[in-house]
Amino acid sequence: MGAIITLSLLAILVLYLGLYNAKGALLPVTIAGLLLALGFEISLWNTDATPLYNGMVLFDHLALSFSSLCIIVTILIVLLSKEYFKAISDNVAEYYSLILFSVTGALLVCSYHNFAMLFIGIEIMSVALYILVGIRKRDLVSNEASLKYFIMGAFSTGFLLFGITLMYGATVTFDLEGLKQYVIANPQGISPLFYAGILLILVGLCFKIGAAPFHFWTPDVYEGAPILITSYMSTVVKVASFAGFLRLFSTVLVPLNDFWTPVLLTICIITLFVGNISALMQSSFKRMLAYSSIAHAGYMLFAIVSLGADSASGIFTYATAYSLASVTAFGILIIVKRKVGSEQFESFNGLAKTNPLLALLLTIAMLSLAGIPLTAGFIGKFMMFNAVMQDYHIILLVLAAINAVVGVFYYLRVVVNMYFRTQEENSKVLIPLNYQLVFFIAAALTLLIGVYPDFLIQLN
Amino acid sequence: MDNLFILLLIPVLSACILAFVKNSQTAKWIALVLSLIQVVATVPFLCNFVPDASMQFESTFTWIASLNIHFHLGLDGISLPLILLTNGLVPLIVLTTFGKTFKGNFYALVSFMQAGLVLVFTALDAFTFYVGWEIALIPIYFICALWGEGDRICVNLKFFIYTFFGSLLMLIGIIYLYHQTPNGDFEWASFKALQLPGGIQRYIFWGFFIAFAIKIPIFPFHTWQPDTYTNAPAAGTMLLAGIMLKMGIYGLFRWLLPIAPIGTQIYGAVALVLCVIGIVYASIIAFQQNDAKRLIAYSSIAHVGLISAGVFSIHIEGMQGAMIQMVNHGISVIGLFFIIDIIQQRTNSRNLSELGGLAYRMPILAVFFLLIVMGAIGLPLTNGFIGEFLLLKGIFSTNVWYAVFGGLTLIFGAVYMLRLYQNTMLGTLHAEHIQVKDVQGYEVLVLGIVSVFILYLGIFPNALLKLSEASVIQLIQQIK
Structure with missing residues (x-):
């Protein structure tokens, strides 16, 4: 209180x-x-x-x-x-x-x-x-x-x-x-x-x-x-x-799960597909993040669809991973927008040349959102998959796997822009100290949770 | 000194050090020294290894207690040859880049990938295995996409997404098995002891098989491979073809066969047919190739198809052949890709119709090339012979016709490999290639080492076969 x-x-x-x-x-x-x-x-x-x-x-x-x-x-x-x-x-x-x-x-x-x-x-x-x-x-x-x-x-x-x-x-x-x-x-x-x-x-x-x-x-x-x-x-x-x-x-509502599980399951699947497929179509990084946040809501619903003893820790881990990565991504978007003036994917072109550190931090955030091991996002996704498996919703899992693959496509897109494309204008952007602090905290936590998630999982 | 963590620690630390080296000259020497330290660290495992079927050098600690995940490593006769292959090839691959100007970040990625590979080949906990499996993918994606050529962005995105999809299917399988184990853990031993009913093993089989088949690649999951190999930098192609695809074949040995023996009995024949189709299909395409690198990429599909067919023969000779041929293929393919890279550096072309007669200007290269081609074709006294012989013998005992079609690799292989040799080394020398210089220095060293291994393993294959024999026999007994 x-x-x-x-x-x-x-x-x-x-x-x-x-x-x-x-x-x-x-x-x-x-x-x-x-x-x-x-x-x-x-x-x-x-x-x-x-x-x-x-x-x-x-x-x-x-x-x-x-x-x-x-x-x-x-x-x-x-x-x-x-x-x-x-x-x-x-x-x-x-x-x-x-x-x-x-x-x-x-x-x-x-x-x-x-x-x-x-x-x-x-x-x-x-x-x-x-x-x-x-x-x-x-x-x-x-x-x-x-x-x-x-x-x-x-x-x-x-x-x-x-x-x-x-x-x-x-x-x-x-x-x-x-x-x-x-x-x-x-x-x-x-x-x-x-x-x-x-x-x-x-x-x-x-x-x-x-x-x-x-x-x-x-x-x-x-x-x-x-x-x-x-x-x-x-x-x-x-x-x-x-x-x-x-x-x-x-x-x-646990005892009534026969009633709401089908409803929530449907919402969950629609959410995954709508979020991911729409995110795939975006040309603006900010709008992509908006749609991908819908998709992440879909993954987090997994834990509610299959309520169990570890639902809370599952959602908590996922939410932590997602929040850390999102804050990093939006923060870097602010810096890039200040320099280039646009929120399109193209404004990230060549960032790895001018600001390698910034590019690395954004890459970690994107890999975490995509759910690659040794980042927090993977642990979150793993726990969600694990939760759903308890009730053997295997079809849902296969659909989720397809969505995760779609997710990789648009998360890697910005990585591709940063590392493999170039831009004529090659000035380095200065990152204010407070931004550096936030990015480092977020990246360090992302990796820490990815490598040693136990302390977080046992909280709930 | 024989704790397996050392083999993980060294490459991870190397990657951390190398990431900060800006000067390319310093970076390559540091990378070479560090990878040689890894070789030295591997030696005790080879010396202290007892060639029986047991798990050795096991070490485990609790990783994620709340999910009952352990960081469990161990070596047996099946993983040891692959550890030797990985740690032996990385210094060679580093050496092949001595003529180029890569910065430390390139070598850092190579070391990081090495750590992932070692983790895959030693993990005895499915979660740990999966982490290694994915970790190895990230660095190679960046290596291929950053330093590649052509349409590297699209090609590598395809590669990444393809393999990631397969991995996720495997992950679903792993989580399913986790929920089946009596104590709820990810241990390889408890997965193996499950003995699920046949109806479920069918699904487990496909979940794992598709993941491995994409990595190997087995027809029809191979479509990412030729483009990725062709567009990758030479060192990246060597890592992919020399080591990385063995992850898939190792996965068949370590995970698929023991966990889903009934599934293998049901669908093993289907897998075998796919492998055989891949052999014939890739060989025919390899004939048509004018790009030397692409030709070897397709030949690689044919070769690994034969190796996988040997695994699915579930027969001692076939599986032993697969074990030794994995190592052989790794060594030969590195030699081949390096030679193509040398030719491309000297002549600015890989196109067979623009090359020819290089043997007159590069006699030393021509000799090495001939030896390596002989090894790839499988002539007696070279390493390929014993491997292919055992593989075909194993497949023969399963089904004569598979062996007949599989055996076509030998003939087809001879045709396209000799065509490759003929069109580059023999014939008339093009006027613009008058000035090309022969191989020297580090190039001779790499090719020399490769040739020594080709001959050594051709004459004394038992050195390798002995290591894996007991483990393979035990595996077969468990399946049957």
Whole structure:
């Protein structure tokens, strides 16, 4: 709870800092606050998890690990934003503050134990993002993205609320423990309202994680938003939504898996194919990452399709690997865009000649996303495959293998551009110190998890 | 000194050192010295190896405890020859690049690949094996795509995606087997002890077979191979043909046959037919080639087709022949690709119709070339003879007709190899090639070493056959 309170207060403090023009203090204060919140999360690790505040929130290992991941990724993104937001917007303080509010929402989604908290968490997380997506207020694309995200987001929240209401109608409770008792106590006589509720909640959550066929907003919003906001949305928001997804299904809905498994399986397969095949067609690196994030949501759904004891560690490992690689990729995109002015694949041409280190770091990130051994992405993918094999969904695995191969094709494309194509203009780009720091942390963690993943897997 | 980790550690450290060497002259010497250290480190394993069927020099430690994955290494008669081949050929390949200006990053990739290969040939844990299998792919992709020629980008992407797809099928198979083992582990021994019902072994067979068949490559999974070989730099082609494709054949020995014996009994004949088709098909295409490098690429498909056919004969002679021929093929093919590279360096052409009469200007090369061609054709007293003889004998005992068609390699091989020799070395010398110089220095050294091995293994094949005999017999007993 300390983390959530800290972040809420911090966000307000940062707003005041902006008011009194203490622009230099924004970044250090934000980072310090995030680190403090992280400390709170870690300090709770060895305590017994019981639902707090009348069963509103629960800080078990699932909540703590996913919350910590959200905070760490946010720290990395905030580190990248040092110069970035001065260039595109005057409201730098609001930017930091909104991101902090959004993380607060994400933490609530990770640790909810009551549907009311899930709803509030998702709203806090999203409302801040509606503004952040449109933070370049004179940019039409950014405005369009913001509006689109807002309308679609409102719609999906509607579905979520409908679902929660129907479940309430069937069970007279918002509390996860109460819902669980209801499912266990009535193995035969579960109300049809409850089933309808499951489907509607599923739609609402699938929208948040960007799973097909509820993904249509993702590419446009991801492309229109400033790059750092895109990277925030495709990592932190996704991680938190998956934590929420996992908690609902693993605590309440496990006994009903005969009902939702076929639905989720279908969503999973459509998501994989839509994400991968669309990503294949893109000529913009940013748009490719947007579509590939859909595909990754599909892989992460594997663990929910086959809920088991190690689902949480599977999703956590995958989400960590994916977040680290994504932050690196988006960060390097910022640098390249600053130099070349375009987000197309061609702007990466010859990067290995001018900036070999940058090219190497991006290669590691791409190999991790593609799932090549000795990177974190492989361990994540391996655990997902492993989870699915428990239920012997072999067809799904073969389809996933085909998709992984398609994935290699577009991830290697940027590697090809960097190493094997050349560009006339051959000036070296300077990488700011904060960017170097973030890239090295991300690459080192990617390789560390790839070589010795045990410490991460055993967290959950 | 006989812990197998040393053999992994040396190339990994070499790669780390070499990655930072900018000067090409320094880089090649450091690379040579480091690869020779690896050779020295390999010697104790050869000396202390007891030629029986047991696993030796085993060492294991827990890698990922939560998934019960162990980093488990070991050597037996089947893996030792391949370790010798890998660690022996890498210094030779480094030596062949002495005339070129590669920076340290090239040699770093070679060393890194060597580590992956050693891991593949020693791993006794399926997860570890898979990691090595994929790790070996990344450096060779970069070697071929960075320093290659022609349409290197597309060709190598095809190569990468092709092999990656096969690997993923294997990965699914591995995970499936993991869930079948009583204790839930990835150990080779527990996979071997599974004895799954025949219906499931069919699928396991194809999952593994396609992965290996793409790497080897066996017809009809070979389509990536000629382009990749032709467009790769000479050293890359040597790594691919000399060592890397043996990963696939080794995989048949180590994983496919012991895990899916019933699957092999059901589909082994299909695999054998595919191998034989590949032999004939590739040989016929090899006739038509005008590009010398492409010709050898196709001849390589024919040769490895014969080797794989020997494995699927499940017969002591055939499998022993496959073991020795893997080493022989590695040695010969390096010699051949190096000679083509020398010719190309001197004349700027690999096109058979533009070459001819080079023996007048390059007599030393002509002698070496003749010897290596003899080895590739399989003339008695050269290394190829005993290998092909054993292979055909093994295949013969399975089915006469397979042996008849397989035996065509000998005739076809003689035709296209001699055509290659004739069109480059004999005939009339072209006017623009009057000035070409004969081989010298390091080139003579490489060709000399290759020739010595061709003759040594031709005259004393038992040196190699002894190593693997007990292990192969045990494998056959287990299958039957």
